[in-house]
Amino acid sequence: MAGSRNFNTRRLHSLLGVIPVGLFLIEHLVVNYFATKGAASFDNAADFMGNLPFRYLLEAFVIFIPLYFHAIYGLYITFTAKNNASRYGYFRNWMFLLQRVTGVITLIYVSWHVWETRIAAAFGAEVNYQMMADILSSPFMVAFYLIGVLSAVFHFSNGLWSFFVSWGLTVSPRSQRVSTYVTMGVFVALAIVSVRTIFAFI
């Protein structure tokens, strides 16, 4: 296996994007959807998640370590590409560019979001419906959250497409085309869930 470090790291990056980070993203969006059923519902769900046993271990190994590994290696991948979508304006090349742009936006957004909620919680603030409603009382933050969450959701959905290629699950052009439709369906579905959740706090 000499010299296959780059291969293994790249495959690990790809895997972590889906398991666990992608799965966590879905779980997070689903739990937050309780907000559409009222403040009490949301607080209940947030309370349940926040009081899970082994919470800090779960957060470290299911969220932070894989996410920041994926993010930092993702930045390296992003900056070793020389994007050329203006010269080669093919659909997949635009998706390649968007995957990188949304990755960087997601990193900025997620870091801010973690700061505003988890780090604030460590300093004594309570993470609940009211906290989010306060954050989203500014139109600027609503725009920031919409852009950030939609970027993350797009990045995950389109990433799922390339995950299937990276592991050799979709090989033929037809399977890759079908996979484009399916993953864009995933994007639309998750986008509806996340936008409805954001508006439930306003």
Next chain:
Amino acid sequence: MSAKTIKFIITRQDSPETAPYQEEFELSYRPNMNVISALMEIRRNPVNAKGEATTPITWEMNCLEEVCGACSMVINGKPRQSCTALVDKLEQPIRLEPMKTFPVVRDLAVDRSRMFDALKRVKAWIPIDGTYDLGPGPRMPETKRQWAYELSKCMTCGVCLEACPNVNSKSDFIGPAPLSQVRLFNAHPTGAMNKEERLNAIMTDGGLASCGNSQNCVQSCPKGIPLTTSIAALNRDTTFQAFKNFFGSDRV
């Protein structure tokens, strides 16, 4: 004299170290010209559009029928073969540039050595030499031979590397062409005997994993080689190979 002319804007460079510059040329029109016949015309009479005497332009060519790949250059923004670039089908002025992904030797001539080095690195051949006659190898089914023929059309022209966003000076990616050759030689019944060596070779730095699935290569290849299908198939093969390497395997 007929008034109709064709105009060229050519990116030139006198040596690998010197800075590139542009020079314009105007030729009188003839029907059915291609970019190479126009370059030959300039070579016969090396005078630029301002009427100044200049040096003839350097470029590479060989087969003149799009099978050798030597004459590749960037024509109106797209990398392609100049021997099959018909002037009548090109927008004027025609812009010629070298494929900057490769080191420029002079004017439009580039050094594609990295592609040949990559073919050596991935062992893109079938080892059949021995100290005695090994006899005939296994037969290849005709349908598979026809399929393999498509992959074998690669002429190492470099167009796919020029189009790939991940082949650049910041990356050591060998590019799609040598990867697809691994698929070709691994599919050959005799070549398959050394399949693992080639898979392990593309699992090293700058190999298969450096592809980011932009699929520019398959859109750009003049030979219509299914490069991204090859890459995805190799992704599958290397997934299994990685497990075998790590856990060991009962199959030799």
